[in-house]
């Protein structure tokens with residue numbers, strides 16, 4: 001059996017490194033190489049990972065890749081998707097799918113027209129506690145879902161994440177999409193209304209860093225989410241993903257990153273935690289490779305990426321207008 | 334197809350059956366147990382003669398009471414069958430010497446199920462130490478507590494068969510510490526054996542490793558319920574800690590009051606060790622648990638039991654087969 005040839009486009013997003021390490025371990029995948037519009041970064045990563053660096057998209061796609069993983073700045077997802085679609089390479093695109101609905105729609109239709117598969121990278125769908133929770137919910141263990149209280153806290157990321165031109169938004173965009181996707185996956189419903197309070201009170205940068213959302217699904221289930229980059233540098237972990245699900249017949253509590261050992265290291269001068277949980281990136285990348293290999297429908301589609309993005313964009317609109325916003329969002333004139 | 338024969342169909346034999354069944358390219362050749370009724374109850378075919386089973390299969394998995402391991406290991410490796418055997422390797426040092434010599438003679442593959450190495454949390458502790466998080470390790474505290482285990486004929490209650498909580502439970506942590514710190518210099522231990530309380534055991538031990546690390550170990554079969562495991566390692570520059578009381582990643586509360594706490598993983602530890610055993614047999618990839626370390630862990634556990642008996646510090650001796 002031939003190996004599935006996969007390349008990574010851009011190392012702007014640090015997940016590129018995680019995905020690359022997975023690619024190297026998957027025996028039916030061949031990690032062909034790296035393209036990066038930042039040649040210095042790309043070369044360095046290629047050296048570190050022991051793969052080839054390609055300085056232009058043309059050379060990169062001349063390798064006849066079966067698939068690419070796009071980890072550029074969010075605003076460049078569209079142009080890289082266009083290139084990959086042009087080269088008929090299947091796509092795994094880092095979240096959020098894009099910075100606005102127009103681009104996201106365009107990406108989906110580019111992929112459709114080219115006849116390639118487009119998958120949105122939501123690794124949280126591969127966390128064993130999350131997967132198990134969904135199974136329990138489906139089996140009726142706690143009856144109907146009534147409400148969900150969620151957090152996806154983080155620390156302040158560096159670099160382009162806080163540059164709105166490149167990222168499209170701050171904490172609210174960065175983290176809302178993860179949880180919105182999981183809750184759509186759990187409830188099998190779309191979000192109907194969103195309310196959000198959003199600010200940039202913690203770091204005083206030109207981008208949102210904190211907030212809280214309260215939103216409702218089509219079936220009346222409501223959920224709150226705190227997506228803030230509110231974990232200080234002295235915090236022992238990078239962040240969290242928690243979901244407290246209230247059901248008719250019981251509760252399910254997910255604390256996805258609680259699988260840790262404590263490390264007190266004088267060199268860092270603080271208490272920190274290391275994860276021992278299963279590697280969700282591996283599940284995601286394997287799923288992408290298998291999708292290509294066995295010609296499967298994407299497990300997480302471009303549409304899933306778009307609908308999660310819409311919740312975040314709705315939150316921004318709500319905060320700006322100080323009122324509840326209905327989804328789907330109306331197309332901008 | 335790699336044909337597996339299982340000897341002993343109790344708690345662990347059943348677990349290993351499930352793990353083997355999940356591995357592609359592996360089939361179950363037969364199961365032998367001294368009480369064949371259990372196998373029939375599970376709807377499986379019993380194999381009336383273990384000698385026949387050993388002949389028919391490609392590899393043997395032994396999950397019988399500890400004092401019966403040696404005989405099965407020897408018979409399997411004598412006819413070239415790789416063996417996966419539950420920990421402890423066997424019951425006494427003399428038995429272990431016999432096994433080690435036979436392994437050498439037949440160039441046999443024997444893997445001992447020291448499963449703690451396959452728990453991600455313990456692997457993470459070892460990695461953190463290796464990454465220098467604690468600097469030079471100095472002192473370790475490790476704990477493993479449960480209620481008294483249920484088993485066939487209540488064999489854990491027999492010291493002659495099981496070796497009590499030191500040989501059966503503490504050996505897990507002894508093996509883990511050997512994995513982290515290497516060979517042991519001396520050991521001193523106490524247990525509640527003198528009380529002769531049925532279905533209960535408890536022990537504390539202090540181990541000095543050749544690399545200087547001092548370790549304190551607690552093993553208990555005296556909890557009324559639940560399970561507790563902890564490990565803490567402190568050194569010149571820091572400390573690492575794992576506690577099974579860390580919050581679980583998944584908690585389910587039923588309205589009837591039933592609560593379940595769980596840390597789901599992609600591949601559980603038992604599955605991982607069995608997969609590594611199969612890869613060892615088929616591709617010669619060495620598993621995380623080496624026979625040498627299993628032998629060492631057995632010797633240290635038995636030295637601890639000797640210390641309990643004599644009330645003296647026991648220095649580890651070189652084995653005949655080393």
Ligand SMILES: NC(=O)c1ccc[n+]([C@@H]2O[C@H](COP(=O)([O-])OP(=O)(O)OC[C@H]3O[C@@H](n4cnc5c(N)ncnc54)[C@H](O)[C@@H]3O)[C@@H](O)[C@H]2O)c1
Pocket residue numbers: 340341342343344345346365366367368371396397398399401419420421446448483484485486488501
């Ligand atoms: N790795 C672990 O976490 C772990 C946990 C428990 C036990 N163990 C080890 O696994 C082994 C088995 O323990 P268990 O808890 O499964 O015990 P068990 O009593 O549940 O199972 C033992 C089985 O062996 C059978 N048996 C007894 N004597 C036999 C003989 N001479 N020949 C063939 N079959 C015989 C019994 O009928 C029983 O079905 C022991 O060595 C024990 O120390 C390991």
